[in-house]
Amino acid sequence: MMLFVDVGNTAMKWRYRDGDGIHQGGGRHEREWSRVVDIMLRSAAGMPSEVWVASVAGPEADAAIAYCLKRATRCEPRFYYSCQSDFGVESCYPEPRKLGVDRWVAMIEGFQRYxxxxxxxxxxxxxxxxxxxxxxxxxxxxxxxxxxxxxxxxxxxxxxxxxxxxxxxxxxxxxxxxxxxxxxxxxxxxxxxxxxxxxxxxxxxxxxxxxxxxxxxxxxxxxxxxxxxxxxxxxxxxxxxxxxx
CATH class of the missing domain: 3.30.420.40 (ATPase, nucleotide binding domain)
Structure with a gap:
């Protein structure tokens, strides 16, 4: 089972994929990371074997989130960040990493679909x-x-x-x-x-x-x-x- 986490400026959303099935997890408007991770895992049918995160919360928060997720799931979460080009999309930012990853993956998905x-x-x-x-x-x-x-x-x-x-x-x-x-x-x-x-x-x-x-x-x-x-x-x-x- 895979866990996907979207950490925005104020909200955190997540969902699970188990084979071909998607299980919508939920969302929270809070920044107590250990508590949110506990709530997140309580809604799962089992323990995820892989965790992916798209976060715009900043390096300090990302480190705290990674620690809480690793402690709870015993697997290293994988953070994806904006880059110069991926999936056919080319960034116009002089420093591509500074583009919010939520915007970046949304553009990737939109371009790949349409x-x-x-x-x-x-x-x-x-x-x-x-x-x-x-x-x-x-x-x-x-x-x-x-x-x-x-x-x-x-x-x-x-x-x-x-x-x-x-x-x-x-x-x-x-x-x-x-x-x-x-x-x-x-x-x-x-x-x-x-x-x-x-x-x-x-x-x-x-x-x-x-x-x-x-x-x-x-x-x-x-x-x-x-x-x-x-x-x-x-x-x-x-x-x-x-x-x-």
């Missing part, structure tokens, strides 16, 4: 990346995600208290609605503008793939055609690992 593609990751940061039909990573954008925007607004303004709720593109009729709707509209407008612009550069039929924890909040407001690929990062990590089999 060729030219636009990857929108709606996580703690909202990222948009473009890969052309030759596999060249053209570049991307990084802006705060919905949660980060809400947090900044609440932290830096007085007397603004909002309750969780569903956002829509229309005018808000309370402070909470104004915040939720305004941030949604701003994010959707940004994504839509970029997608329309990129479709002038790429093939206008290229796939737009949307992933990330905040995707369900955004995709209902998108007016362009897209595919919701909830586990694109884990799919890409699995593809990388399969090459080693």
């Amino acid at each position: 060729g030219a593609s636009i990857i929108i990751d709606c996580g703690s940061a909202l990222t948009i990346d473009a890969v052309d039909s030759r596999g060249t990573f053209l570049g991307g954008y990084i802006v705060p995600g919905l949660g980060m925007l809400r947090g900044a607004l609440l932290r830096d303004t007085s007397d603004v208290h909002i309750e969780p709720g569903m956002a829509q593109l229309g005018l808000g009729r309370s402070t909470g609605e104004c915040v939720h709707n305004g941030l949604l509209r701003m994010s959707v407008a940004f994504v839509t503008e970029v997608v329309l612009e990129l479709r002038q550069v790429l093939d206008d039929t290229c796939k737009v793939l949307v992933t990330g924890g905040d995707a369900p909040e955004l995709i209902g407001a998108f007016t362009f055609e897209f595919l919701h690929a909830a586990d694109l990062v884990l799919d890409g990590l699995e593809r990388v690992a399969a090459r080693q089999q």
